[in-house]
Amino acid sequence: MRVLIMLNGQPPRRELLESVVAGAEVLIGADAGAVRLREAGWRIDYVVGDFDSVPAELLQSLPAESVVHDPGQDDTDLEKALRFAVTRWSRPQVVVVGTTGDRIDHVLGNVCGAVRYADKAFIRFVEDHSITYFAHRQLRFDAPVGATVSLLPLGEVEGIRTEGLKWALHGETLALGTRGVSNVVERSPVVIEWRSGHLVVVRLLGEGEMFTW
């Protein structure tokens, strides 16, 4: 299942966002992200959250089964939406938009939240300048030759192997902060595998590049 989760942060530019929405089978608003979906004129298949910041009339306008109230205080809007998605569908493909903004705690919270669910869903953040991939021990994606790809280990990541990147890794271990930064795509698809640990991969988007699921 191809699931879009809209958060309340800064979404990507309209055209890029439309290329995401076009291929999505389900649109989920994470709390006030539902307001953003409505403002953009898109349907809301589900709204998930504690609804602190969603107007009652929006909730009332939706069928009851679309309104998923989750008042828990221990996780973020993104984590609530991800939990709903992985409970409802088996290993969904999830694209999250509205992840960035000027709050570093939100950015880090969203990254940590996505890492927690990377073994149950294939998760991507799509932003104006990049796609960020959260996968479980294996990641495979198409990218234009010459695109910049950074490997960011969150903690120690063991046994990393890459295909398609200029500076290949052959089973090396990377520690937090020892970044596989600004690697370059030599051929597509890029394949990255690792044995253990949490690896976040960021690929920069080219000028005008759109998203394909």
Added chain:
Amino acid sequence: MRVLIMLNGQPPRRELLESVVAGAEVLIGADAGAVRLREAGWRIDYVVGDFDSVPAELLQSLPAESVVHDPGQDDTDLEKALRFAVTRWSRPQVVVVGTTGDRIDHVLGNVCGAVRYADKAFIRFVEDHSITYFAHRQLRFDAPVGATVSLLPLGEVEGIRTEGLKWALHGETLALGTRGVSNVVERSPVVIEWRSGHLVVVRLLGEGEMFTW
């Protein structure tokens, strides 16, 4: 030594930035961060970087000992500036500004870079809405009662103890993504100690709150 490192991202608003600069003993521009220092009308004690994005006339206007050319490709502008600072001074207090922007790879790269140096310097990122602390197994800071504090473990962090926070930790272990999110200051100073691992702490700033070193 109180060291300010200016990066090329979005700096905090002028007043808050001035409260940082007022207490700084050394101002370092990390590559094009030097351009930002100059634009703001502040002195440049050092400029550190590969100078890809620094105009020659700026470099020529500085005394030779202020110009620290570091052409290495394996680390970021921030890491170069941090390496210079910890080589030059013993356990400096470092405040970094210009850390955020719309590029998640930059934000994550800056966070990972700071984590790498947290055992050699006490590092804080100051942004419009928050201070982010990078410390080594112990952190102590003053904060207004009621302020929001989030503990973000990057990987497993063992044996966390807190003083001054509403939801106290008594030696617990936190895993990546199991966030000590949105804790609240009950009394100041806040003390956070941990036995192993990388813990990033983000404190939200109150409306109009300034920075004290």
